[in-house]
Amino acid sequence: MLEQVHLGKTDVFVPPLGIGTWAWGDRLVWNYGSGYGEKDIREAFDVSLNAGIDFFDTAEIYGNGQSERFLGTFIRASGKPVTLATKFMPYPWRLSRKELIHSLHNSLERVGVDRVDLYQIHMPMPPVPIETWMDVLADAVEQGLARAVGVSNYNAVQVRRAYEALAKRNIPLATNQIEYSLLHRQPERNGVLATCREYDVSVIAYSPIAKGLLTGKYTPDHRPRGLRGWRMGGINLARIQPLVQRMREIGAESGGKTPSQVALNWLICKNTIPIPGAKNARQAEEDVGGLVVLPHPSTGSGSAQDKGTGNSGPALGRSPEQSAGPAKVWSPSTAGGSSRPPAQIKDSWRLTPAQVAELDMLSEQVTMKL
Numbered sequence: 001m002l003e004q005v006h007l008g009k010t011d012v013f014v015p016p017l018g019i020g021t022w023a024w025g026d027r028l029v030w031n032y033g034s035g036y037g038e039k040d041i042r043e044a045f046d047v048s049l050n051a052g053i054d055f056f057d058t059a060e061i062y063g064n065g066q067s068e069r070f071l072g073t074f075i076r077a078s079g080k081p082v083t084l085a086t087k088f089m090p091y092p093w094r095l096s097r098k099e100l101i102h103s104l105h106n107s108l109e110r111v112g113v114d115r116v117d118l119y120q121i122h123m124p125m126p127p128v129p130i131e132t133w134m135d136v137l138a139d140a141v142e143q144g145l146a147r148a149v150g151v152s153n154y155n156a157v158q159v160r161r162a163y164e165a166l167a168k169r170n171i172p173l174a175t176n177q178i179e180y181s182l183l184h185r186q187p188e189r190n191g192v193l194a195t196c197r198e199y200d201v202s203v204i205a206y207s208p209i210a211k212g213l214l215t216g217k218y219t220p221d222h223r224p225r226g227l228r229g230w231r232m233g234g235i236n237l238a239r240i241q242p243l244v245q246r247m248r249e250i251g252a253e254s255g256g257k258t259p260s261q262v263a264l265n266w267l268i269c270k271n272t273i274p275i276p277g278a279k280n281a282r283q284a285e286e287d288v289g290g291l292v293v294l295p296h297p298s299t300g301s302g303s304a305q306d307k308g309t310g311n312s313g314p315a316l317g318r319s320p321e322q323s324a325g326p327a328k329v330w331s332p333s334t335a336g337g338s339s340r341p342p343a344q345i346k347d348s349w350r351l352t353p354a355q356v357a358e359l360d361m362l363s364e365q366v367t368m369k370l
């Protein structure tokens with residue numbers, strides 16, 4: 001079984017990398033339906049789950065509930081357990097405590113489950129005080145609708161308030177989901193990481209590959225379309241290239257990892273849980289390789305180098321069928337009648353402390369100029 005980390009002080013365990021599903025059905029930002037569709041995201045789900053990455057993050061607002069519906073469909077089709085996180089958006093017009101429980105019931109219905117593993121407040125938003133929403137989150141746990149509760153986009157003071165409000169009900173604040181990546185280091189400076197560490201609140205890192213910019217596929221001559229291209233003009237894309245180039249070299253030194261995989265592993269080395277958004281099987285396969293040593297195509301297990309160094313080559317260029325690993329929990333009923341369990345994917349890899357330190361320094365230099 002792949003290594004697991006607990007969410008805060010709760011008994012909810014997840015692999016140290018999950019998959020984000022904002023793009024699953026979202027047309028507004030991600031243009032769902034143009035360039036990728038249901039077949040692609042279903043394959044992304046299957047590739048992740050088969051590699052042992054069974055932690056998925058969604059929200060009621062992603063695709064207006066479509067992301068939750070897709071997840072429900074894919075989970076049922078897989079017949080396997082997953083750890084599911086979703087979110088409540090505290091819109092300013094949502095003034096009553098009942099709104100949260102009502103929204104949670106709607107999310108449960110869309111996914112088709114009785115409870116979620118992690119229920120998060122999507123962002124701090126007035127006018128309802130943090131303490132009130134925490135009290136209702138505690139109700140959700142006590143009613144058996146959520147195993148654990150968390151927040152998102154909370155600053156250090158807000159984390160403290162949320163933690164203390166939940167503590168009055170003897171419920172730990174499990175997580176704070178924040179933007180954190182090699183191109184977004186603010187959580188290290190604004191006290192959020194330190195506060196989460198102090199209270200044993202797990203940090204879930206969103207936009208971990210900076211919305212695709214750290215993949216290395218975007219350059220000043222090849223910008224992302226839409227909002228992303230607008231936010232990151234040609235000049236900034238030029239400035240991040242030395243970082244991406246060094247990430248490419250570090251990836252090569254680490255047994256053939258890609259810049260995205262280096263970006264994700266850097267976050268894991270910082271004791272956070274990155275949740276890259278994958279739109280298709282190829283992206284999911286690359287993203288899970290940010291943690292998982294995928295089986296070597298010819299041997300069905302990690303390569304000799306993988307075993308020796310803790311690193312592996314990417315599984316790119318293989319079809320999802322070739323590259324998909326075994327189910328996390330194997331049983332004859334899930335193995336298509338085979339009498340022998342498939343090779344277990346249980347290896348993960350890490351950048352060396354020296355590589356992490358070098359990336360720290362380089363990304364500081366680059367982000368200072370953005």
Ligand SMILES: NC(=O)c1ccc[n+]([C@@H]2O[C@H](COP(=O)([O-])OP(=O)(O)OC[C@H]3O[C@@H](n4cnc5c(N)ncnc54)[C@H](OP(=O)(O)O)[C@@H]3O)[C@@H](O)[C@H]2O)c1
Pocket residue numbers: 019020021022023030057058122152153177178205206207208209210211212213215217224260275276277278279282283284286287
């Ligand atoms: N709590 C919050 O407020 C909040 C905010 C944002 C996100 N999130 C969560 O965090 C998750 C991830 O964040 P994100 O989607 O903003 O950013 P991200 O994970 O940094 O980037 C995702 C995008 O990068 C590209 N990509 C991903 N893997 C790739 C690969 N291996 N090769 C090439 N391109 C790849 C894809 O877009 P293209 O193919 O179009 O380039 C994909 O949609 C979301 O799905 C959501 O669950 C939460």
